[in-house]
Amino acid sequence: MQSIALTHDVAAQIRGSQISRAAEALARAFQSDPMMTYITPDDTRRASVLSWFFNTGIRYGQSYGEVYTTEPADGTAIWLSPGNTTMTLWRMLRTGMLAAPLKFGLAGFGRFMNIMDYAEKAHKQAAPGLHWYLLGLGVEPSRQGQGLGGALIQPILARADTEGLPCYLETVNEKNLPFYQKHGFKVAVEGQVPRGGPYLWAMVRAPRP
Secondary structure, eight states, X not given: OOOOSXXXXXXXXXXXXXXXXXXXXXXXXXXXXXXXXXXXXOHHHHHHHHHHHHHHHHHHHHHHEEEEEOTTOOEEEEEEOTTOOSOOHHHHHHTTGGGHHHHHHHHHHHHHHHHHHHHHHHHHHHOOSSOEEEEEEEEOGGGTTSXXXXXXXXXXXXXXXXXXXXXXXXXXXXXXXXXHHHTTEEEEEEEEOTTTOOEEEEEEEOOOO
C-alpha cells in the first residue's frame, strides 16, 4: 500500500487508553467477516460480542506479542511473538478468553472451536519453526484503502526481516489475498473448514534480505 491519508497515521504500540476504541474499530471491520458470520450468524449478537472478542484479543497480544495502532486507533495489528504463537489454555484463561462459551453461546462456541482446530493444524503445517504470527489485522471501514493496513504491519515485517524470521497469518476472506501478497505473503496451506465452515488460507512471508 502507498501513502497514508493522514500524517498522524503512524503505527506505534498500543496504549491502554486506546484499547476500547481499537476494539470497537476492529468489531466494525469484522462485522461481515466470513469467520465471524459463521460463528455468530445473528447480526445483532455478533455486533455486541465482537467488541469483547477484540478487546480480549488485544490484551492477549499485549501479553504474548505486540499490538500496533495509530493515534486515533482506527486500525490495529495484533502480533504474537516467536515462541508465543501457540494459544494455550492457561494463556487464554489469563486474558479472559475462556468467557467465549458465554459470549458466543454453546453452538457458536462449537463453531469457534471448529475453526480454531482447523486453523491450528494449518498453522503447524505452514509454519513449524519460529515465526511472527499476525493474529489479527483490521481497519475502520471508512478508513480502508488508504494505506493504514500496510502501515500497521510494517514495524513487525521490518523486524522479522532483521531477525531472519518468517511471518504467518490466516484469512478466511479471499478479498484479503492481494493485500497480503503485495506485502510478501504467499499461500502455504488452504482448504475448507469442515462442518459448514469458511474456506481458509494460511499464508507465510519469508524474511527479506
